Every structure is written in structure tokens, then in C-alpha cells.
Amino acid sequence: MPNPFLGVRIPPELHEALMAKVTTTGQSKSDIVIQALSAYLGIATQHQKLEDLETRLSTLELKLEQLTHQVEN
Structure with a gap:
């Protein structure tokens, strides 16, 4: 089903x-x-949901890297 059309005057x-x-x-436009x-x-x-997920994933990856580094030392 195609997206509905909306026409407005601005x-x-x-x-x-x-x-x-x-x-x-x-x-x-x-x-x-x-x-x-x-x-x-x-x-x-x-798109916003995907960006939010990518940000959260990056944060988790960074925290995992920090924890891994702490365990190794």
C-alpha cells in the first residue's frame, strides 16, 4: 500500500x-x-531508531572493551 498523500499550503x-x-x-522535500x-x-x-541502536551498541562495545582491559590487567 502506498503512503498517503498530504498537500499543504505554506x-x-x-x-x-x-x-x-x-x-x-x-x-x-x-x-x-x-x-x-x-x-x-x-x-x-x-532512521532515528537505527541511529539510536547504533549509538547504544557503540556504548556497549566500549564498555565491554574497558571491562576486558580491566580483567586482563
Whole structure:
């Protein structure tokens, strides 16, 4: 099932800021709006969930390395 379509009218200054973000990041307008709406509504995107998991995994790996080093010494 395709994602639902949402059309909205926005003020010119918001459109200019959106287009500047598109230019600087290379992201699509849809991706930027989805990220902004997700953040506003407090809903984590799949990308955000993956980043959070990667951060947690890195932290655990570092702690494991520190513990291993302590045991060896």
C-alpha cells in the first residue's frame, strides 16, 4: 500500500527555508517534512531508531572493551 498523500499550503518564507534545506542536505522535500512532522509529533522514524541502536551498541562495545582491559590487567 502506498503512503498517503498530504498537500499543504505554506508561507513563502517557510518554503524558502525548506528549499534551502533541500539544497544543503540533498534530501527530498518529503523526507524533510516527514522528519519535521515526526519530531513535532514525537514519533521516531526508522532512521532515528537505527541511529539510536547504533549509538547504544557503540556504548556497549566500549564498555565491554574497558571491562576486558580491566580483567586482563
